[in-house]
Amino acid sequence: MTEPNSAPGPTASARRPKRGPHLVLMALYALFILASGSRAIVQIATQFHVAPFAYILSGVAGVTYVVGWFAIRRAAYGKPRLAEVMLWVELAGVVVIGTLSLVKKDWFPDASVWSDYGGGYFWVPAGLPIVALLWLHRTHEKSPEDGEKEATA
């Protein structure tokens, strides 16, 4: 007598996430959700008037990391479309806000998460979307049928 879930069928294998570096990427994103999200909440709640633009951008960064975490998880399950968009959005955010923080210093009386290209976080925010895009590119290259799966899902 076999249990209902014991036989691995095509549906079960499609739902199972691939093992690999996405675990580390998701851990890093979770860490940045915690870091940037809590930073933004504290700053907006306690000293919003000091640097409203920078603090709102920190909040935006926190939301981006939340969506990025889900996007990488979906990509690991063979649905890379959201990650393809979100990782580029995140990279653009780091580059644009990092550049603005250097060019327009008066707009940033206090630092946001992406100020100086994430220098306050050892420049991990700048490297994270690049590494994630490389992972996505390699994963997608290895299994082009994943896109077809997503299109039919």
Next chain:
Amino acid sequence: MSALVPITWIVVGYAVIVGGAAVLGMVLKAPRPRWLDQMAWMLEGLCVVLGLGALGSLLQGHRPESMSTHVGYLAAVVCIMPVAIGSIREERETWSSGVLAVAALGTAVVAARLMMTR
């Protein structure tokens, strides 16, 4: 509060060792060993000691420069490692060591920041 400084440095140093061991396991492409989990739980034990010490200091009337930031770091230093271990408890593949590396190094940074905001 000064008694917390050596405990914090022990946490930071031990977290770096755990993180380094996890990175080494990842580089060697070995399945995550049981002893790495035990090291991670020992780190969590140290974090709890640090957290209790910091909490005791607050209850005795010590007021950090930014209370909300300090309490946030205090909560984070205790919570990061159990969440990380819980997320990979059914995985023993190489990359699961990377999750512990991220959590351990994150704990080190948060513990250092906790000391800076005291």
